[in-house]
Amino acid sequence: MTFVRITRFKTDPANDQAMIEKRAVLIAAVRESFPGLTEARLGRLEDGTWVDHWYWENAELMGKALAAAPTIPEAGAAFSLTTDTTAESAEIISVV
Numbered sequence: 001m002t003f004v005r006i007t008r009f010k011t012d013p014a015n016d017q018a019m020i021e022k023r024a025v026l027i028a029a030v031r032e033s034f035p036g037l038t039e040a041r042l043g044r045l046e047d048g049t050w051v052d053h054w055y056w057e058n059a060e061l062m063g064k065a066l067a068a069a070p071t072i073p074e075a076g077a078a079f080s081l082t083t084d085t086t087a088e089s090a091e092i093i094s095v096v
Helices: 013-033 061-073 073-077
Strands: 003-011 038-045 049-056 082-091
Touching: 003 038, 003 061, 013 073, 038 073, 049 061, 049 073, 061 073, 061 082, 073 082
Parallel strands: none
Antiparallel strands: 003 049, 003 082, 038 049
């Protein structure tokens, strides 16, 4: 069953483009090292909060990547531009 990791964060608007670029580098690095990432979508709410959805084939593959996240240099670079970061994971039950 598909799982999603939802991360919410803020950035200084001056860093928005740099964050988007570093996020793309991070996604490429994760895909190279960890199988199972099927899709990543980034949105911005009206209040400026970013919402990042990463879809994984299953919980095990997602868990392996999350466990290694502190050791991925690209993760540190991307998250260095964020504040007020929160994250949660969910199993996708229904797609219509």
